[in-house]
Amino acid sequence: AQSVTQLGSHVSVSEGALVLLRCNYSSSVPPYLFWYVQYPNQGLQLLLKYTTGATLVKGINGFEAEFKKSETSFHLTKPSAHMSDAAEYFCAVTLYNNNDMRFGAGTRLTVKP
């Protein structure tokens, strides 16, 4: 079965600094990969997803992620952090024609002024 591992349960950056949240996946077939964000007392909101095609995927709020098959990674980045980016971020993986989406444990991003 597919799975994801998020390295680092907490990441803290200064406002304006680079954001890098790490996600590695395990899958026996080509995966479909997602990043979701969860703000306090809210559900999960889709940031971006990779299915096929271009390996660099751009999402909302200036985030992007790159699918690297050789490294089995799908790290999330943003060039310049904003205070409003403080939230919990979840990486997830699913397979073609499959409802079963597996989530990582989440990374809590803190942005310092």
Next chain:
Amino acid sequence: ETGVTQTPRHLVMGMTNKKSLKCEQHLGHNAMYWYKQSAKKPLELMFVYNFKEQTENNSVPSRFSPECPNSSHLFLHLHTLQPEDSALYLCASSQGISGGGSTDTQYFGPGTRLTVL
């Protein structure tokens, strides 16, 4: 209303109570999901309905009982819960897996925060 809505947003119940969580999606989707989100644990998929048929039941205790009367509504009936069942219960929906297959993005509701005393 748009998106996925859940009611109630907060629920406190005793171990002997019976209550139900409701989820409604306004996206024209055909698949709906229940997840449990506990502190410091990954999201746990509980149930999946695809075109009103239950396709997943990840070893969920029988004190949780799902119901999907149509493709827009999903319920989670609760009875004789335990304190360890306290968590955020999230509902999600997606296009649904048909014969043609899909890369199914899930859209989430805000969740119901459940506390079992």
